[in-house]
Amino acid sequence: MNTSRFTRSRVGILTASLLASALFLGACHKAPPPPPPPPPAEVQVIQVQPADIPIYREWVGTLDGTTNATIQAQVTGYLKKIAYTEGSYVKKDQLLFEIDDRPFIAAVDQAKASLVEAQARLKKTEIDVNRLRPLAASQAVSQQELDNAVQSNAAAQGGVDGAKATLEKAQLELGFTKITAPIDGLIGIAKGQIGDLVGQSSGELTTISAIDPIRVYFSLSEQEYLAAIAIARKNDNDAGTTDQVTAKLHLELELILGDGQIYPQKGAFKFADRQVSVGTGAIRIAGEFPNPGHVLRPGMFSRIRARTQVEKGVIVVPQRAILELQGSHQVLVLGADNKAQVRPVKTGERVASGWIIKDGLKPGETVIVEGVQRARAGGPLHATPFGAKDAKTPPKP
Numbered sequence: 472m473n474t475s476r477f478t479r480s481r482v483g484i485l486t487a488s489l490l491a492s493a494l495f496l497g498a499c500h501k502a503p504p505p506p507p508p509p510p511p512a513e514v515q516v517i518q519v520q521p522a523d524i525p526i527y528r529e530w531v532g533t534l535d536g537t538t539n540a541t542i543q544a545q546v547t548g549y550l551k552k553i554a555y556t557e558g559s560y561v562k563k564d565q566l567l568f569e570i571d572d573r574p575f576i577a578a579v580d581q582a583k584a585s586l587v588e589a590q591a592r593l594k595k596t597e598i599d600v601n602r603l604r605p606l607a608a609s610q611a612v613s614q615q616e617l618d619n620a621v622q623s624n625a626a627a628q629g630g631v632d633g634a635k636a637t638l639e640k641a642q643l644e645l646g647f648t649k650i651t652a653p654i655d656g657l658i659g660i661a662k663g664q665i666g667d668l669v670g671q672s673s674g675e676l677t678t679i680s681a682i683d684p685i686r687v688y689f690s691l692s693e694q695e696y697l698a699a700i701a702i703a704r705k706n707d708n709d710a711g712t713t714d715q716v717t718a719k720l721h722l723e724l725e726l727i728l729g730d731g732q733i734y735p736q737k738g739a740f741k742f743a744d745r746q747v748s749v750g751t752g753a754i755r756i757a758g759e760f761p762n763p764g765h766v767l768r769p770g771m772f773s774r775i776r777a778r779t780q781v782e783k784g785v786i787v788v789p790q791r792a793i794l795e796l797q798g799s800h801q802v803l804v805l806g807a808d809n810k811a812q813v814r815p816v817k818t819g820e821r822v823a824s825g826w827i828i829k830d831g832l833k834p835g836e837t838v839i840v841e842g843v844q845r846a847r848a849g850g851p852l853h854a855t856p857f858g859a860k861d862a863k864t865p866p867k868p
Contacts, residue, residue: 511853514842516805517792521784521834524827526820529727530756532689532775534767536680537759540654542567545647547670548574550663555652557660560765561679565652568661568676570669572648579645582638589627589634596624656681657765680769685762687726687738689775690753696743702780724758726767727774734773736761782820786832789825789857792840793818802828803846805837805854811846 544550552569555561599620607617652658656679663669663676691699699722724738738760747754758775760767793816794801800818803811816831832838839846840857 509850511809511851512842512845514805514811514839514846514852514854515857516837516839516854517788517857518835518837519786519788519828519832521786524782524785524787524822524824525778526780526782526822527776528695528779529774529776530689530691532687532726532758532773534771534773535686535688535769536656536682537684537686538654538656538681539769540652540656540679540681541675542650542652542677542679543671543675544568544570544650544663544669544673545671546570546575546644547668548572548648550665550667550669553661553663553665555658557658557677559658561652561656561658563652563655566649567652567658568650568663570648570650572645575641575645575648578641579638582634582641586631586634586638589630593624593627593631596620596627600624650676652679654679654681657768682765682767682769683762684759685767685769686741687724687758687760687773687775689756689758690748690751691756693747693752693754696747696754699779722758722777722779724760725776726760727776729772734760734767738775740777782827785819786828786834787822787825788828788832788838789840790821792838792843793826794843802832803839803843804832805839805852809852809854810850811839811852 548570550568551571554566554569561567600617603612603617603620606612607614659678659680661677662674667673669676722740724740726734726736726738728734738758741757741759743757744755788802792802794803800816802814802816804814806812814831817829819827819829821827837854839852839854842852846852
């Protein structure tokens, strides 16, 4: 009896010890707290405001001289002298080439001699007429003899006139042996060499281009041309003919050189060609740029930029803020709850500062520019101004 009671007592003590141990171990191993929420995604934003935005267009242009004078020999002879420095700037009437003039000097001398002979013949016939006229009046000679003398005098006068013309032509051809510059301009490489037989059929000897101002040619599409005319009519409130409106079109041009630099001098619209090309559907436009340093040369390719109009009171967002999806455009707008809202927009012209938004945004709204992919996850956002050097760190949760 005592043994059984002792055994039950020991079992109770052991059970109590095990329960106490379990409670102690449970107290020592609590479940960990849930992890903190992730910090808000970092984005950069702009607050859109309406502004007047100039619209620019660019075209590929080719430079050319305002005048390009092709120099050719007008008489046939051997080239004796090249009197200019190739690639230099020449003045009007400056000597360029000389052709051997000896045959032409001989032709002038011969023409002079022929003129003297013709003048002597004329003088003799005049004497004959003056002598025969009173004799014919007194019927000392026949009227036919007088008539013959008068006709001989007229023929002699024609001979003198012909001899003078021959002399003038010979002198003109002698002058053509000295080839001079017809304009001021930049002269090219000589295509004829000393000793070459040159003439009207031998082709050009060189070319002179007037390059200050220098002309630039570029092409506008038919649609661009019509739009420019419409803007010009609207600005000038002019109902004149198209050529009158075009003549008064004040369009300032910028020239972007082949190395990407912008030419410091501004150019101006000069004229539009008379026709639209049937093959390309474009019309040729000419502009002119001052070129005092002769840096610009004919044949150079460049880009021409011009401000064609000003969009009044429009909203512009950076291009990187625009999301394109199957031909439609969207932006992400930061809502009052610091979360992104997808907003469909209608875009207009692309400009240097971004993209004009025609519809879908209101002044004062905040558009996400950087971190667009993070913002699309739908979580809370921490926004800093776009382009800020030191972005603020998001607040701790």
